[in-house]
Amino acid sequence: MLDVAVRHRLGNFALDVAFRAPLGLTALFGRSGSGKTTVVNAVAGILRPDAGRIALGDRVLFDERLNLPPWKRRVGYVFQDSRLFPHLTVRQNLLYGRWFAPKGDGPTLETVVDLLGIGALLARRPTLLSGGERQRVAIGRALLARPELLLMDEPLAAIDEARKAEVLPYLERIRDATTVPVLYVSHSVAEVARLATTVVLIDGGRVVGQGTAAEVLSDPGSVAALGPREMGAVIEARIAGQEADGLTRLDGAAGPILVPQVAGAVGTRVRLRVQAQDVMIALNRPEGLSALNILPAVVREVRIGDGPGALVQLSVGGEVILARVTRRSAVVLGLAPGLACFAVLKTVAIAPGDIGR
């Protein structure tokens, strides 16, 4: 468990955040300039905050009396720009932290190499790697230093879209395999929806939302920090079957949902991001409609924005789904808490990147 309380002033930007990161992946989410990297640098010991307290379990890293230097913190850091040592091979890079880590249990080179699929790169030099390969090696290097906390500062930001899809599954594996908390900085909702077990939403140097990914991303109150276009629910489901025409049937608390093909055996757990703008609301079960997913729902909350839009939080089975409609539609349909309706979701609106493990 990581405990962070940090106050810091940079010019006329004031950062004042406090949050906890339990085991699993905690996404520190916010727009550029919201103060995310400052927080992570303070946790790593690269930046000394004006005040606050940072503790890993009962080990204090920073408070008013103590400021441990980075090399004594045992905090692994995966930088946005990977920062591999150019004068060392991939293998030497991976083993660098091993020199300084105390003897004890920890992942071996073999497990980490397997986990990240970098066995073929070991003898190479970092300058010859692609962006995605570089980040995987950087993650392995941080893991092999046997950290008690893993920090990742937008590890996918410097990689093109195709490579991101290549690295994301590895991040899911790291999240599920490591026994230390992971603090993951991102400004991409898609990444957060896929990876995060806990989300800390930061806006203007303050924490404005905190909870599970499903809670924070589908909370209409998060709209100011996320922007209406990025709002959406995260729902959990299992693969129920593969259809002959290239679709995959999912089953979860929200009911059966058809999505574009997801590889995996029946019973595999997946998490699915459903963007609010891809969900329509109908008062009666529509007929003669091309959309495949029509789910019975109950309105929980309607939030009218300043613009022409409204966010409607729907209860679908045991899950929460968010729909973004116009204010006019909300009025015409008479949307109000308690109203029974149908949530309509186009199968093809769900991109493969929105489905994770």
Next chain:
Amino acid sequence: MADWLSPEAWTAVRLSLCVAFWAVVWTLPLGIAVAWLLARREFPGKALLNGIVLLPLILPPVVTGYLLLLSFGTRGPVGGFLQEKFGIVFAFRWTGAALAAGIMAFPLMVRAIRLSIEAADRRLEQAAGTLGASPVWVFLTVTLPLILPGIIAGAILAFAKAMGEFGATITFVSNIPGQTQTLPSAIYAFLQVPGGYEAAFRLVLIAVLVSMGAVLLSEWVAQVVARRIGGG
């Protein structure tokens, strides 16, 4: 070959190589330390240190030699102490020539190393710190390999400068054949006697060859190292 150069001239060449080698050896650790201080640290007296490092470049070499004689001579404060405590004598010995040559070459060496330290990527050092390396280890395992081309360039530049040092050397340790007569002093000596022009010219040839060799070597080594670091 043996008659092409007189034994006396050969001795001067050998002595010069030896003097230049030791001049680089004793200044290199100090040069790296000073370059690092100047590149990375802010402290009171930084401008003064920078000035002192540059001084041998600006002062007339004779002045540097004279100052060395005052301080490192057998009756000077430093020289007297060293002779009494450790039996080390600089004045009128080849060791003194190595001292003088090292001091004269120091500014060039520091400059080359300082530039490479300033160009080294500090973000890599930061990364090493988060992996558990203390500042000393970061320096040894990351900074030092990264600035190696600069160190090599600085060392070779200093070697060439030390080979050619004349003014401070002749002032401090004189021009004693077989003991303190370096290559430039020997050329000077040959030019002072009638008929010595040819012998002087041969030594000049050697000086040019050694200097050119040093420059080519430094270029080659820098390329090899850069390829290693850059991705070979």
